[in-house]
Amino acid sequence: MSSESLKIFAETETCPARNVLDRFGDKWSTLVILVLNEEEKLRFNEIHKVIGDISQKMLTVTLRSLEADGLVSRKVYPEIPPRVEYKLTDLGKSLVPHISSLIKWADQNFSSIMASRSKYNQKAN
Amino acid sequence: MSSESLKIFAETETCPARNVLDRFGDKWSTLVILVLNEEEKLRFNEIHKVIGDISQKMLTVTLRSLEADGLVSRKVYPEIPPRVEYKLTDLGKSLVPHISSLIKWADQNFSSIMASRSKYNQKAN
C-alpha cells in the first residue's frame, strides 16, 4: 500500500478534507445551504417551513455553525416580534456548485441506488 | 417566496437530494469512499489504519451501507484468518469526482473558514 497519499486523512484538525467533511457530516448543513441558495434571503421560519422535518433547535445550531464558518450571514432587525434574515455569504455561494454537482449525481443515479438498496435488504431476510 | 422550487426538499423518501445528502450526513461514508479511491482494493484493517479514528463498529456499518447502496463491493476469501477485500464499484467511482471537487474547495478555503470560526468564537467569550 502506497501510504504517502493515504496518511493525510489521519489527522482531523489539520486536514482540510476532514474538516469540511465533518461539516457535511452533520445532518442539516448542506441542506440549509441549498435552501438558502434558492432565495436571496430567508427568515428563520421560512427555512423551517421549507425543510419541514428539521427541529427549531437543530435549525438554530446549524445556522449558528454555518455563520461561525462564514458561509451564512445573519441580520437581526430590532423589531417586535423579531425578524432575522439569513443569506449565503460569497464563500457560502462558492460552495453551492460543488454541492449541486453532488445532487445532480444523486438525481441521475437515484433509481440505481434504490434498486441496489432493496436487493441488499431482501438478501438479509 | 417562490415556493415551487423549494418544496421539493420537504419529503425525504422521494427526494434524491435528501437521500444522497442523508448518506453524506453520516460521519464516515464520504471519507471511506475517498480512501477506497486511492487504491484498487483494500482490506478491512487497511482502511481502519488509514482513517485512524474510526471505530471498528462504525467502519463495518459504513461499509455495509455503502455496499447496500452499490457503491462498494465486498469480496470474502474463505480463509482463516479471514480476508475481506473492499473496492469501489463503477457507481462508487462515478461519485468520486464530485467529492473531490468538494475537497478541492475545502483546501482552497480552509484558512478563510478557520479564521472566521475563531473570530466567531472570540465574540462568544
Add this chain to the structure above:
DNA sequence: TTTGTTACTTACTTTTGGTAAGTCAAAGAT
C-alpha cells in the same frame, strides 16, 4: 496448550439530535 491472526459482534457509555413547552416584548383584540 497457549498465542496470534482477521474481521467482525456485543454490551455499555457518551454524544448528537428530536419533542414539546417556555421565554421575551410589544402590538392588537376583547
Add this chain to the structure above:
DNA sequence: ATCTTTGACTTACCAAAAGTAAGTAACAAA
C-alpha cells in the same frame, strides 16, 4: 386593562447514533 398573537429562539427531557472496550470464530504456528 387583561389576553392573545407573533417570531426567533431556549430549555428540559427523551431517543437515536456513534464511540469504547471486550469478546467471538476458526485455525495455524510456537
